[in-house]
Each structure stands twice: as structure tokens, then as C-alpha cells.
Amino acid sequence: MTACVSNHNGSLSFAGDHSYWFSELNGERMGYFKEVVPKMIQYRLVKLGWVGASLPMNLTFSVTNVCQSRCKTCSIWKLYNEHPEKRKEELSLGEIESVFKSMGHIYIFNVSGGEPFLRDDFSEIIKLACKYLTPGIIHIPTNAIAEKKTRHQLKDILSFLQINYPDVQLTVKPSLDHIEGKHDDIRGVPGNFTKVISLFRWLQEMKSDYPMLHAELGTVISNWNVEDIDEISTFVAGLGADSYRNEIAEQRSEMFNNDDLITPSPELYEEAIHSFVSNIRSEMKNKTMFQKITNAFRIVYYNLAIRIMGEKRQVIPCYAGISNAHMTPYGDIWACCTLGYSKSMGNVRNYDYNFLKLWKSPEAMRVRSEIEQGECHCPLANQTYSNILMDTPSLLRVIFEIFRPR
Ligand code: SF4
Numbered sequence: 001m002t003a004c005v006s007n008h009n010g011s012l013s014f015a016g017d018h019s020y021w022f023s024e025l026n027g028e029r030m031g032y033f034k035e036v037v038p039k040m041i042q043y044r045l046v047k048l049g050w051v052g053a054s055l056p057m058n059l060t061f062s063v064t065n066v067c068q069s070r071c072k073t074c075s076i077w078k079l080y081n082e083h084p085e086k087r088k089e090e091l092s093l094g095e096i097e098s099v100f101k102s103m104g105h106i107y108i109f110n111v112s113g114g115e116p117f118l119r120d121d122f123s124e125i126i127k128l129a130c131k132y133l134t135p136g137i138i139h140i141p142t143n144a145i146a147e148k149k150t151r152h153q154l155k156d157i158l159s160f161l162q163i164n165y166p167d168v169q170l171t172v173k174p175s176l177d178h179i180e181g182k183h184d185d186i187r188g189v190p191g192n193f194t195k196v197i198s199l200f201r202w203l204q205e206m207k208s209d210y211p212m213l214h215a216e217l218g219t220v221i222s223n224w225n226v227e228d229i230d231e232i233s234t235f236v237a238g239l240g241a242d243s244y245r246n247e248i249a250e251q252r253s254e255m256f257n258n259d260d261l262i263t264p265s266p267e268l269y270e271e272a273i274h275s276f277v278s279n280i281r282s283e284m285k286n287k288t289m290f291q292k293i294t295n296a297f298r299i300v301y302y303n304l305a306i307r308i309m310g311e312k313r314q315v316i317p318c319y320a321g322i323s324n325a326h327m328t329p330y331g332d333i334w335a336c337c338t339l340g341y342s343k344s345m346g347n348v349r350n351y352d353y354n355f356l357k358l359w360k361s362p363e364a365m366r367v368r369s370e371i372e373q374g375e376c377h378c379p380l381a382n383q384t385y386s387n388i389l390m391d392t393p394s395l396l397r398v399i400f401e402i403f404r405p406r
Pocket residue numbers: 314318319320335336337338339371376377378379380383
């Protein structure tokens with residue numbers, strides 16, 4: 001789930017998954033660790049039941065379920081075709097502001113969808129997130145199909161950040177699942193590949209005016225491309241992305257794809273990432289200590305993902321619903337998008353838009369307890385990185401990868 005890419009310094013680097021809270025950190029940003037470590041201790045205590053739940057450090061917000069893609073790996077786009085009335089239930093900007101106001105500082109604001117830029121007020125949502133959640137990192141994926149609208153909203157967001165929050169890092173990640181027509185076939189929209197490349201080039205140009213912008217690319221590894229990951233990552237390397245993130249295609253309640261055979265076998269997945277891991281290891285000795293730490297986390301993640309898929313269990317304890325939260329377009333709060341609708345913690349509309357009231361509710365505690373009992377498992381990257389941080393044996397493996405003889 002990672003790839004060898006050329007970074008903005010022209011050298012080869014490895015990036016992947018949702019490890020951006022490590023991967024994007026440079027020397028100046030090491031200070032964030034001071035913030036992360038106490039949180040990790042606190043989350044361990046929550047897991048042990050010694051203290052009550054506190055704010056997550058990672059909030060994912062699916063801002064809309066509107067989408068023009070017709071992906072083979074996700075059926076969110078079908079929702080409003082079949083139930084157009086449901087769209088009216090999406091949170092208004094005022095409601096979103098009330099929820100954000102009830103929260104406090106989080107570290108990562110992760111946008112999801114649907115296609116986020118199809119919300120006319122999307123840039124206003126980002127401004128509200130900056131004002132109330134004060135995230136260090138904002139991450140936005142896009143299918144790049146509504147290119148003009150996307151550029152327009154991004155210009156608004158970038159100007160706003162430049163003036164008001166120049167230290168916030170904005171990562172924008174067009175999705176690239178294959179090359180040329182094969183991408184269009186997986187995403188179900190002719191001409192999509194051309195738009196992805198066009199938007200990505202534009203993002204690269206914008207970086208000179210907006211240094212907080214990181215132009216990325218991301219691939220969903222599924223049964224339709226798992227055997228071509230080397231080819232795709234070589235192509236991406238030629239584009240010069242700041243980083244390249246991959247996510248394994250999973251059956252998730254959120255995506256209405258629980259009956260779809262989209263996830264590659266653990267064997268095929270292992271084969272696809274084998275060369276990535278070898279490359280990471282072979283390049284390790286030339287890296288700075290910080291890059292070594294980042295890459296070591298990735299290696300541990302890949303091994304865990306393969307084990308979780310093969311053994312079909314939580315290989316290490318999952319902190320979903322403690323360290324990470326997910327809010328749907330309708331205000332439902334989930335521990336994670338894999339459990340999604342099947343185990344909602346509640347809806348903010350029923351808690352006066354008070355996130356913490358919901359987060360500490362008996363229903364939220366029940367969901368946490370079911371996760372604790374190991375009733376579910378998945379290799380969700382965003383969550384697994386948080387889990388590694390809080391699992392001592394995994395952290396020891398990270399240390400081993402940093403210092404292992406090469
Ligand atoms: S193991 Fe996966 S499905 Fe279960 S709570 Fe964690 S992230 Fe969600």
C-alpha cells in the first residue's frame with residue numbers, strides 16, 4: 001500500500017496510506033509529537049476503562065454522499081439515484097458549525113465523501129474546520145471530475161489558509177486507480193484519467209504560490225489493479241507527486257459494497273507490496289532519522305495489514321471510536337467507516353450538536369466495548385497507524401526496523 005515516488009526534492013521516497021501525520025512531518029513539525037504522545041497515553045487509559053473518552057485526534061468527515069464517479073469498488077454513488085430524498089438530510093453549514101463549535105482541537109481533519117467538491121459550500125466547511133478544530137493537517141481526496149469547480153473552491157481554500165492559517169498543511173489527493181482507459185474503466189467515467197492528470201498538474205503549479213499545499217496521488221488497490229501496482233507506481237514516479245498513498249479496497253458499510261468481491265487476496269496483496277517493502281528497506285540507510293521512523297511505521301503497517309487480512313481478526317487492539325472518529329453527511333458519528341451504519345454511536349442532531357455529549361454516551365461506550373471484544377477486524381490504514389502507536393510490540397517492531405542491520 002505504498003509506492004516509490006519522486007518527491008519534491010527530486011529524490012526517491014516512499015509514501016503511502018494515511019500515514020501523513022508521520023510522512024509529512026519534517027524537522028520543524030517534530031513538535032507535533034509533543035502533542036501526540038500525551039494523547040496516546042490518554043487513549044490507552046480510555047481503552048482500559050480507567051478514564052472517560054476524550055476528543056479524538058483524527059476526525060474524518062464525509063461532507064456529502066453526492067458523487068459522479070461510478071466506481072467498481074464503491075456504491076455510494078447509487079444512494080441518491082435510488083433514494084433522492086435522502087440528500088435533503090445532509091447537514092447544513094449551520095449544523096456543521098454547531099458540531100465543530102462543540103469540539104476542540106484535533107490534529108487531522110480528514111475529508112471524505114462522495115465527492116467533496118460537489119458541495120457548493122465545501123470551502124466554507126474547511127474554513128469552519130480551521131476556526132473551531134484548528135487541525136495541523138487537512139486532507140482532501142477528489143475524483144477530479146468536476147475540475148473547474150474543484151479548482152475554484154481550492155483557490156478559495158488556499159487563499160484563506162495563506163492569510164489566516166499558513167501553518168496548516170493541506171494535502172489534496174486526486175485518485176488514480178490505473179493508467180489511461182483502465183482508470184476510466186475502474187472509475188466508470190470516460191475521460192476521468194485525463195482530468196486527474198490535468199488537476200494534478202494544476203496542483204503542482206499552485207504549490208509555488210501556496211507552500212502549504214501538498215499535491216498527492218492515491219490508488220485504491222482492488223481486484224482490478226492489484227497485479228499492476230508496479231506499473232502504476234512507476235507511472236506515478238514520473239509525475240513527481242509529493243507522496244503517493246494507497247488504500248486497499250475493502251468491504252465497508254459506508255460504501256454499500258459488502259457483497260462485492262473487490263478486496264484482493266492477502267497473497268496477491270502481499271505480492272503487490274513486496275517490492276515496495278524491499279525498496280523501503282534497501283533505501284533506509286540513506287534516510288534521515290525521521291524518514292527512517294516514517295518508513296519503519298509503514299513496513300510494520302504492511303505486515304499487519306497482510307496478517308489482518310489473512311487471519312481475519314484484530315491482530316492488535318483497535319482504537320477506533322477512541323483516537324479516531326467519523327462523521328457522516330447526516331451527522332451520524334461512527335467509530336470507523338468499516339463498521340459504519342451497522343454500529344453508529346448516535347446522531348449529533350439528537351445530542352444538540354454536542355459532539356462530546358454523544359462521544360461519551362452509553363451508545364458510544366457500547367460500540368467501543370464491542371470493538372474491544374474483537375467482534376470486527378480490518379486493515380483500515382488511517383486507523384491502523386493510530387493502533388500501531390498504541391501497541392507496544394508494534395512500536396518495538398518499528399524500532400527494530402529502524403535499526404536492523406542492512
Ligand atoms: S478493526 Fe476495523 S472494523 Fe473494527 S473498529 Fe477497527 S477499524 Fe473498525
